Amino acid sequence: MIPVTVVQPKKLSGVWAAARAAKGGFKFLAGGTDLVINARHGKNAHRVWIDISGLKELKGITEGRDKIRIGAAETAAAVCSSPAVRKWLPALAQACRHFASPPLRNMATLGGNCANASPSADAACALCAEQAAAVISRAGKIRRVAAESLFLGPKHTALSPDDLILAFEFPRRAHRGVFIKLGARESFAISKVSAAVAAELRNGVVCSLSIRLGAVGPKIVRPESAEKLLLGLRPGAAAIADAARLCAEAVSPIDDVRSTAAYRRDMARVISKRALEAVLLKTS
Amino acid sequence: MSDNPLFCVGKSVTRKDALAKASGEALYIDDYSYGGMLHAAAVRSPRPHIRIKGFDARAAEKVAGFVMLVSAADIPGKNIWPVVKEDCPFFPETESRFQGETLALVLAETRLAAREAAAKVKVLCAELPFVEDPLAALEKSAPKIYGGNNVFSSYVIKRGDVEEAIRSADAVVEGVFTTNYQVHVYLETQGAIAFPEAGGAMTVYGSLQCPYYAHDAVAQALNITHNKVRIVQRVTGGGFGGKEDVPALVAAHAAIAARKSGRPVKLVYERDEDFISMSRRHPSWTRMVYAARKDGAITACKAKYVLDGGAYATLSPIVLWRGTVHAAGPYKIENVSVESFAAATNKAPCGAYRGFGQPQICFANESLLDKLAEKLGMDPLELRLKNILRPGDKTITGQVITGSCGLEEALVSVREKSGWAKRRGRLAGEGAVKKGLGVSANYYGVGLGAGGKYLDRAGAHVSVSKDGSVYAAVGNTEMGQGAQTVLSQIAAETLNCPYDGVRMTEVDTSRVPDSGPTVASRTTLMSGNAVIDACKPLRGRIFKAARELLSAKGAPEGAMEASGGEFRAGGKTVSFSEAVKECWAQRLKMAEHGWYAAPKTSFLPENGQGDAYVTYAYSANVAEVAVDTETGAVRVEKLYAAHDLGRAVNPRLALGQMHGGALQGIGYALSENLVYKDGALLNPNMSDYVLPSSMETPEFDCSTIERPYEDGPYAAKGFGETPLIGPAPAIANAVKDACGARVPGLPLMPEKVWGRLKDKA
Amino acid sequence: MKKTAAPMLKCVVNGVKVSRAIDSGLTLSDFLRGELHLTGTKTGCNQGECGACVVVVDGKAVNSCLYMAVQANGKKVITIEGLKGKNGDPHPLVQAFADEGAVQCGFCTPGMIMSAYALLLANPAPSRAEIKQALSGNICRCTGYEMIFSAVEKAAGLLRGRGGK
Incomplete structure (x- = not known):
């Protein structure tokens, strides 16, 4: 039992009316996997939750001519089992496959993982590597921003309380991608370090590359110097090792209950190296 | 015990409780609720060492459904939990010694109200110096929290001349090793329900390993005699030692609250409370x-x-x-x-x-x-x-190893x-x-x-009904390890009754005398021997009746084969239930108490x-x-x-x-x-x-x-x-x-x- | 904020239509246990970390402790009590768990079986690796899992033998 009132608008347009009616403030309820836990620990100042998990405007995974669109209320399980995501967004598919546990994957949504803005959020890390744009609506007014720009710090986003992420859009482009995480367990673990890499190669030459590292800074880390080092190269093991070292230099990890800063920094190197090798050295 | 080959002991029969648990029928403590029942939630110490000055419950009282606050002042009996050294109070009065210690309980009409209100109780306190590291605690300068030296206990084993042996050895190795805590994380958290009964008596249902520890604790907390306390174990979702001693504290808390409120009280822990305050393996x-x-x-x-x-x-x-x-x-x-x-x-x-x-x-x-x-x-x-x-x-204590x-x-x-x-x-x-x-x-x-020899005894009560079904009660608990199954096998083997014919339920302290704790891998040995002790006289009567029935059927006198719930001789067969029916017809005593005390140790x-x-x-x-x-x-x-x-x-x-x-x-x-x-x-x-x-x-x-x-x-x-x-x-x-x-x-x-x-x- | 009228929850639980006004703050586990008295669904942590509360909603395993009851509107919920074979016999998964030694304290068992049930709905012939993966959100502290894997394999075989259900 949670001391909250859940309202369930039937359509997206009903969301804004419900938001206006909630005088004491509200939260959007999607998968509930963070919201309900926080509420149980007394971290819920809002007595109204607006359930957006069933809205069809936030559902669907579609493959357009130049875009892939994933509704923000799609679950991690739906995302990783989608053939379109597997084909066009390999790092995201892998992140969602390694996300939490099987029942949590059936609940947790892509939008929720993003809006909760944990630095160790696996799907959010992959979204950034996959160059996602977030489609956001406030009172029906729609804007598009780079998903990455939403993250300001641990659990802190650029979203205002009445900003609702409707969907994520990705350029449709053939590329390689991988997501690797290091947690305390092989499965069902919060990342100590994670790495998402997406790359396009032409004749073995890297022509686009995005590397993102999770759980090693207040927000998801982009090691730009490592990306730059490899761009335009036909990379071998040595170049990848150099890039991995730059990745380790780019992070600012902390000591906490899950790991130590020193370990995380070195693992940023090891995991980046493995991710880059998987993406750049594999023969396809 | 028997010349016949064993038919039940040594066999992988299906657990007694497996189907009830797998189908969701088994009822654990939180699956029960009763009319008029209140819910309790703990007010916990915010810091590792405090002087308690009092509670400000004004905000808590405003929560809809709040009923009352229960604390040390409400304990009718002696405010000491009876376990080994007797140094731990049921509720601390002036000083709390660890973060998460239960200081008081809030009772409310719903669990949510109890938790909301408990969170709003302000603990008025002053912080005291604390010590976290055990080696530091043994230093002279450490804040003292137990005796003059922070040593709960100490032992030595001395044998031969160690220093000389080390001096004259060909190889010597030395090392320092450390281990951290381990938490049981039984899937079911701690919980109890206490019911005030007529005449000042108290019944407590709980998830526990050691009902007699809870029995002692509730009697002491309420200042009532043992015959007014009844502890009934409910299906217990794992123990591993974690439900050895601390459930007595949980049971006593529920009982104190039930005494004060005059209503049944349920106290079930949330997972984080269990982690913060319950027992764990020593670092x-x-x-x-x-x-x-x-x-x-x-x-x-x-x-x-x-x-x-x-x-x-x-x-x-x-x-x-x-x-x-x-x-x-x-x-x-x-x-x-x-x-x-x-x-x-x-x-x-x-x-x-x-x-x-x-x-x-x-x-x-x-x-x-x-x-x-x-x-x-x-x-x-x-x-x-x-x-x-x-x-x-x-061994290093000089004990000779047997065969x-x-x-x-x-x-x-x-x-x-x-x-x-x-x-x-x-x-x-x-x-x-x-x-x-x-x-x-x-x-x-x-x-x-x-180390615990005065507690190393166990009882059993075995009763054979006239329809041939057998009920066995023991004082050691089933917590998932399979005690009911193993003890049923032992009863079936000894009585020569079908395994399916034996039923056991959770321990009830009113049925079997204090059988010590369910710990130390002692249940098969202690309760098993107690079950055999109870079954032996019954076995004599049942076997005698079976022999008589075989003779009446025309089987020749002499040897009788007894196995698998049947008695056989000369091509004739008598079933266990036929033999039991005959015993009842002869008005024989068909229920017995058994007892087993462990051999001497020193x-x-x-x-x-x-x-x-x-x-x-x-x-x-x-x-x-x-x-x-x-x-x-x-x-x-x-x-x-x-x-x-x-x-x-x-x-x-x-x-x-x-x-x-x-x-x-x-x-x-x-x-x-x-x-x-x-x-x-x-x-x-x-x-x-x-x-x-x-x-x-x-x-x-x-x-x-x-x-x-x-x-x-x-x-x-x-x-x-x-x-x-x-x-x-x-x-x-x-x-x-x-x-x-x-x-x-x-x-x-x-x-x-x-x-x-x-x-x- | 004034309380609006209690919302209606309309769903199907274990094949039975349910329609009632509820407090919208109830989680699905609260609703099943407290309102429908289906106490076979357990709660071990109330934060999605143990899996004891897993039930199946529209064919998918979910942690009912984090799933708000009103979110089950219009959906089909199956709990451990809904797993019955023909003539009310135990479902092959339930029987296999009992027979294979997959049950000790039993507190994780209903959730474990529901995760296995969801797996077999999607994949009637899972490999051991797939079973391990599908059960990785259900913690068992007693058995070491080995006999649980065997039970799921045995039940899968039985179910395939009789063509699904």
């Missing part, structure tokens, strides 16, 4: 020395063993005692000096956890033994074989199954992943031994010599691990284990104990890491206290060695704790074999293995 610090001759014969063992007891003594003295007795490992050693201490710190009290003080010291001694093998240039498994206890040898000792067979078994001789040091890895094998041996004193405090336990279970483990040398992550790929348990009453259940115990041992070895900072627990949850999941379970190759124990029921001895003890040192030794890193502290987190490998590089 440990050990400095140990082994000395040996060139040929590998161990000549001396010297150890100092310190346990972090937490804020109250609770079970620390007994946990420490068991660890002390087993400190040198299962080896014959002439010269021994062990000194041990349980220190008081301002953290939640540590208590019983499967293994009970042994896994800590076993990690130390079995890690150090590998170091000794390395120094001697010997194979570590062969070094163990050279020194292990065999029948006729003496029920299969440690040699156990070691040989894991050596052969693991391909030790050909594979150790030679396993191929891949890339950054290196593989290795490691071994450990251990033994476990069955039952309470000299322990001299001045030198630690004596027959510490009635018998021992033995085991050997070989772990096969893969170490990622870049990340330090360790994975157990295969675990080989062999256990001497006297006799497996139910081989499948025994195997279940081996698998489950081993996986808890693997969690202890690798990932279970409770973190305190400044006296506050940082990870009271199952995300950051990391248990092995289905993905971490290795391939198991476990087997039993049956060296019959003549005083055991059908030659069985208890062994449920042994499987947890050996894996951690076997894994640490395997990690060393795989990558050269010796990590002397549990758990072997990747961070530590990585750190060692970096230091080596």
Whole structure:
């Protein structure tokens, strides 16, 4: 039992009316996997939750001519089992496959993982590597921003309380991608370090590359110097090792209950190296 | 007991409670609710050490459904929880000694209201200096929280001349080893429901291992006689020691609240409360020395063993005692000096956890033994074989080992199954992943031994109805380990009744006298013997009636075959229920009480010599691990284990104990890491206290060695704790074999293995 | 904020239509246990970390402790009590768990079986690796999992033998 009132608008347009009616403030309820836990620990100042998990405007995974669109209320399980995501967004598919546990994957949504803005959020890390744009609506007014720009710090986003992420859009482009995480367990673990890499190669030459590292800074880390080092190269093991070292230099990890800063920094190197090798050295 | 071959004991019959549990029918404590029932929620201490000045409940009282606050002033009886040293109050009055300690309870009409109101009670307090580290607690300058020296208890074992043996040894190794907490994380949290009864009596239902501990506690808290207290266990969702002592506190809290309110009170813990305030395995610090001759014969063992007891003594003295007795490992050693201490710190009290003080010291001694093998240039498994206890040898307390000792067979078994001789040091890895094998041996004193001998007795009540169904009641509990099944098998075997005809339910203290705790792997032995004692006279009557019926059917006089619930002679058959019907027709007594008291044990405090336990279970483990040398992550790929348990009453259940115990041992070895900072627990949850999941379970190759124990029921001895003890040192030794890193502290987190490998590089 | 009228929850639980006004703050586990008295669904942590509360909603395993009851509107919920074979016999998964030694304390068992049930709905012939993966959100502290894997394999075989249900 949670001391909250859940309202369930039937359509997206009903969301804004419900938001206006909630005088004491509200939260959007999607998968509930963070919201309900926080509420149980007394971290819920809002007595109204607006359930957006069933809205069809936030559902669907579609493959357009130049875009892939994933509704923000799609679950991690739906995302990783989608053939379109597997084909066009390999790092995201892998992140969602390694996300939490099987029942949590059936609940947790892509939008929720993003809006909760944990630095160790696996799907959010992959979204950034996959160059996602977030489609956001406030009172029906729609804007598009780079998903990455939403993250300001641990659990802190650029979203205002009445900003609702409707969907994520990705350029449709053939590329390689991988997501690797290091947690305390092989499965069902919060990342100590994670790495998402997406790359396009032409004749073995890297022509686009995005590397993102999770759980090693207040927000998801982009090691730009490592990306730059490899761009335009036909990379071998040595170049990848150099890039991995730059990745380790780019992070600012902390000591906490899950790991130590020193370990995380070195693992940023090891995991980046493995991710880059998987993406750049594999023969396809 | 019987000349006939056993038909039920030794068979893997299906558990009595399996279908009820798998179908969701089984009712656990939180599945019950009653009219008029109130819900209780705890007000907990915010800091590790405070002086309590009072409570401000004004905000709490405004929560809809708030009923009352219950605290120390509401205790009708003596405000001391009766356990060992009697130093822990039910509710602290002026001083609280650990963060999370229950200071008071809020009662409300709903669980949510109780929790909301409890969160709004302000504890008015002043902070006091606190001590977190057990070694620091033993320093003169430490704040004193127990006696004048923060020592809950201390033991010595002295045998031979250790210093001389070390001086004259060919090889001496020394090491300091540490282990961290381990939390039981039984899937069902603590809980109880108390009902005030007429005439000042009190009945409590609870999830617990030791109903008679709760019985003592409720009587003392309410200041009522024992015959006015009834404790009824409910289906219990795991214990592992965690529901040994602390449920008595939970039951007493519910009972105090029920007394004050005059209404039934339910108190069920949330997971974080369970983590913060309930018992756990003691962290440990050990400095140990082994000395040996060139040929590998161990000549001396010297150890100092310190346990972090937490804020109250609770079970620390007994946990420490068991660890002390087993400190040198299962080896014959002439010269021994062990000194041990349980220190008081301002953290939640540590208590019983499967293994009970042994896994800590076993990690130390079995890690150090590998170091000794390395120094001697010997194979570590062969070094163990050279020194292990065999029948006729003496333990470090001077106890002579009896014939029920299969440690040699156990070691040989894991050596052969693991391909030790050909594979150790030679396993191929891949890339950054290196593989290795490691071994450990251990033994476990069955039952309470000299440390708790006054409690080492058990009762049973067996009643045979006129329809041939049998009801057996005992005083030891089913908590998942399979007690009801094993004891039903023993009853069926002894009475020659069909296994399906025996029914047992959870323990009710009004049915069977105080049978001691359900701990120390003692239930099969103690309650099993008590069941046999109750069944014997019934068996005599039933067998006599069966013989008479066979004769009446025309069977020739003389031998009668009794097996599988049937009696047979001369081609004639009488069923168990026919024989029972005849007994009832003859108006015979068809219900009996049974009793069993453990044989004598002893322990001299001045030198630690004596027959510490009635018998021992033995085991050997070989772990096969893969170490990622870049990340330090360790994975157990295969675990080989062999256990001497006297006799497996139910081989499948025994195997279940081996698998489950081993996986808890693997969690202890690798990932279970409770973190305190400044006296506050940082990870009271199952995300950051990391248990092995289905993905971490290795391939198991476990087997039993049956060296019959003549005083055991059908030659069985208890062994449920042994499987947890050996894996951690076997894994640490395997990690060393795989990558050269010796990590002397549990758990072997990747961070530590990585750190060692970096230091080596 | 004034309380609006209690919302209606309309769903199908174990094949039975349910329609009632509820407090919208109830989680699905609260609703099943407290309102429908289906106490076979357990709660071990109330934060999605143990899996004891797993039930199946529209064919998918979910943690009912984090799933708000009103979110089950219009959906089909199956709990351990709904797993019955023909003539009310135990479902092959339930029977296999009992027979194979997959049950000790039993507290994780209903959730474990529901995760296995969801797996077999999607994949009637899972490999052992797939079973391990599918059960990785259900913690068992007693058994070491080995006998649980065997039970799921056995039940899968039985179910295939009789063509699904």
